[in-house]
Structures are given as structure tokens and as C-alpha cells.
Amino acid sequence: MTGAPLPEPAASPTATEEGVPSTARPPQPRWRQTLVLLARNPTAAVAGTVLLLIVLTAVFDEAIAPTGPNEIAVEDRLQPPSLAHPFGTDDLGRDILSRVILGAAVSLRVGFLAVTFALVVGALIGLLAGYYGRWVDDVLMRFMDILFAFPAVLLAIAVLAVRGPGAGNTALAIGIVYVPVFARVTRASVLGVREDVYVRASRSVGASDWRLLTRHVLPNAAPPIIVQTSISLAFAVLAEAALSFLGLGTQPPNPSWGLMLAEGRGFIDLAWWLAFFPGMAIFLTVLCFNLLGDGLRDVLDPRQRTLMAGSGR
Template sequence: MSQTAQSQNLPAAVKERSPFISALVDFWKAFRKNKPAIIGAVIVFFFILLAVFANIIAPQGINNQNINIRLEPPSAQHWLGTDSFGRDIFSRIVFGARLSLRVGFFAVIGSIIFGTFLGVIAGYFGKVIDTVISRFFDILLAFPSILLSIAIVSILGPSLNNALVAIAIVNIPVFGRLVRSRVLTVKEEEYIMAARSIGMGNTRIIFNHILPNSFAPIIVQGTLNIATAILDAAGLGFLGMGAQPPQPEWGTMLSDSRQYITDAPWTVLFPGLAIILVVIGFNLMGDGLRDALDPRMKN
């Protein structure tokens, strides 16, 4: 049978499949083979569901205080117990997922936008521009991330939104250097030279060729950095520099309950466990994305 006859016998969905759909199918086939990555994705999806449907899932008000039931252990009425103000810990953890994921996602999105912008400019144009931007990245990377975040929040003032801004600023050089290194490689490819030879402008080359070929490492690094951002937000909250009471942010909950770690360990155990699970989930999923998107990992 000829190739023409074989192609006519193919299902219409196969013949009309776009390159994007084909790439998506290949990605899913590679990703689902990674069992730890699937576990991580399930954990992340679980916490996203908690955040989205917090108003339905949480059985109690997050700020409803009842001193008569303060520091009660887990029970049928309060699944994870109550804190020092008699507030339901399960409800606060559920709403805390909304706060922590918001910080993680928006901080990383901000870092990606500014880091990618600076990285593309530095890598594509080079020379003095590259030197100035690279030294800016080096200055930011010279400070430990948590200390730089504390310094920025100290200037802006303690709050969850300011902690989000601080975490975004701290992570800019991570994405900036990643994109810069990718641009330095891609801009030397033959198709970029061909685009220049036909008179294509720098802006079109960047948006049509440079950025599309740099998305894969950005997605992987972004997924991993969401976990870091959530951990940093919890650290700032624990130090009193992030979310302020009575916001049910996990780090703030740990800070408020640390003095009861021996008398009421559940007040510390469950918020800490939530932080651990969501960070592990994003890390496992990020590793799976790296393996699925990196062509060097494919046979």
C-alpha cells in the first residue's frame, strides 16, 4: 500500500493534529512515566483545590474565637484541633493555602517577567548592556535570599503583599541569568542568522524565535521557584515580616503557636506539615517537568 493510501486511512484527528498538540501529547507521555512527578502534581492539585474551594471546604470561620475550647486536640468537631484563641486549625490551614499559593504564583510570575526582560536584553545585545545587567544580577545574588527579603520588607513595611514583592525581587536574577544563557546559545543558531539576512528586526526575532525557544527552562525553573517562594513567605511570616495576624498564613501560624509546641503540638505540626507537603509537591513536579521538557533526557 502506498504512503498516500495509508495517509488517507488515518483518522482525521491524527491527520489534522497541530505541532503544538503533538508536542503536548509527547510531553504528557514523558511526564506520566515519572511516578514521583505524578505524586507531586497530585499534591499540588490537592492544595489548589483547597485554595479555590476554601469557602466550601472550611467548616469553621477562620477568625471565630472561642476561649472555652482553646488548645483542644483534634476531634470530630475540630479535625486538626484548635489554637490558643480557640480557632479551628483546619479551616485556617485551608484558607492559608490560598494565601501561600497566591504568594508563590504571583511572586514567580513577577520574577519571570522582569528576569526574562533583563535576561533577553543582556544576552541578545551584549557588550555594555550585558555587563551592567550581569553586575546587577551579581549584586542581588551576593546576598542570601532570606536576608535580602527581610531588608526589602523592612523598607516597605511588614505585610503579605510587601513580602510578595520582596520575594519577586530576590528571584529576578535567577530567571535573568537562566534566560541570558539561553539567549546566548539560541542567537547563534542558523535560523536566527537567516532571519537577520532577510531583514527581520530585533523585536520580531526576539518574540518569534528567541523567547519561544527559551520557554521550557523558564517553566521548569518557575515551578521549582514556586516552592522556594512559599517557603520564603512562610519564613518571613514566622519572623513577623510577612503576613500579619489574624491572617491564616502558615508561617504566621507557626510563629503564633511555637510556645505551645510541648503542650499542644498539633498547633505546630499541621501548619508545618502543610508547608512541607506543598514544597515537596512543587519540587517533585518541577523535576518531572525538567525530565519531560529536556530533549537530552529523551531516548
């Protein structure tokens, strides 16, 4: 006697060892994981927040500044910090707070342009030298060694002596100084990943060099380059301030933190606020870039990243 066919059992949800159903979550994108881990680092989170405020101040400088950078009021010259002028005034009666805010756009623009130039050129040189090796590596790295042989400030001064002073030429001079740094960092990172299994597997199936470099080698060699970018931004802001202080960078009447330091040097005994507030702006910006770089170094390091993700720190 044949009975009715038994119904097929319904698919049961995946269960854990305790018998509680669980749903599989898709993995988060790597950039989102990085932001989450970076936010868990209090020092890096505070530094990143302060830097964001500084960048926003530089972007919306004209809307935030109480007055223009060169509005002269002789009757208010050398006024100490007060409610009317929170950062005081200079020897021409110009508001120091407005000049610090407007100077952020000049100093940060030069820093970002310089590091962008150094990152693009240096990363390209390091990528080619590390991937191809042999005579390509020898020729490119010997040229970088020649640039490294010059002291950074003297090399920047030499470039400005040829090109002339100005914000654009200052960015170019600082960028040339940092090209060898990015080239060396990129080359070292590429040497560590160019013979990995996934690279050799892609090469064995006929992937082109361009695809290998852009899809496999560069993304996996990027973490040290990202950290170096943050650190170089700090030094680029310092370099711009030093060159402007020497009269080789941004030229008056454009406000620049380094130029404001130079202008306040002659009044340091009479009006301390002329040099104090631009100096504090440079100090705070450079400190935050360095602290953010330290946080990125911990987050992007594979071992530290695993420990931080596993411990919830």
C-alpha cells in the same frame, strides 16, 4: 488498429513495507506531548495531582473550610485532633483545619505573585542581556551580581524594612530576591540559541529584533525557565513562611502557614498539633513543587524527551 484508451490507475494508499496501508497522523502539539510524557512519570504525575488539589483548595477555601479563620470558641481551646476538629484547635479555640485551608490561599498567593514578578522582570533582563550582549550584557549582569551579593533572606528583610510588613510587600520582597535567578537562567538559555541556524536565517531576511525574540529565541529558550519557575515556587512558599514566622510577612489575624507556625511555637510542648499541621502543609507543598520540577526537567530536556518518547516510558 487502435483500441480504447486505458483507464488511468487509481491512486493507491500509502503502504508500509509489509503492504498494509497507513494513514499519516498530524503531529501532536508540543504542549500535549509534554503533558503525555509528564503523565508517564509516576512521581511527577502524583506531585502534579497533589499540587492541583492544593491549588483548588486555596481557590475554594471559604467553601471548603468548616468555620471561619477567626471564629473564637474559648470553651474549645487547645482541643486535640478529634472528629469535631480533625486538626485540633488553638489557644483561642479556632479550628486549625479551617485556618490551614484558608492559609493556603494566603501562602500560595504570595508565592505565585512573587514568582510572577521575578519571572517577568528577570526573563526580560536575561533576554536583553543574552541577545544583545556587549555593553548591554555587562551593565545588566553587573546589576544582577550586586543583588546576588546580598543573602536572600537579608535582602528580603531589607525590602520589608523599607516597605513595611504585609502580604503584598512580602511578595514584592521575595520577587526582588529571585529576579537575578531568572535573569541568569534566561541569559544562559538565550546564549545557547541566539546563533542557531533558524535565528540567523530569520535575521538575514530582515526579521525585526522583536519578532526574533518573541517568535524564535524565547520559545526555544523556555524549557529551563519553566523548570526554574517550578523550583522557585517551592522556595517562595518557604520564604513567605519564614518571613511570616519572623513577623515580617502576613500579619494577624490573617491565617498564614508561617504565621501559624509562629503562633504554635509557644505551645509546642502542650499542643503539638498547632505547629505540626501547618508545617506539614508547607512540607507537602514544597516537596510537590520540587518533584514536579524534576519531572519537567526530564520531559523538557531534548535528549531525555526523545528517549522517553521512543521507549514509551
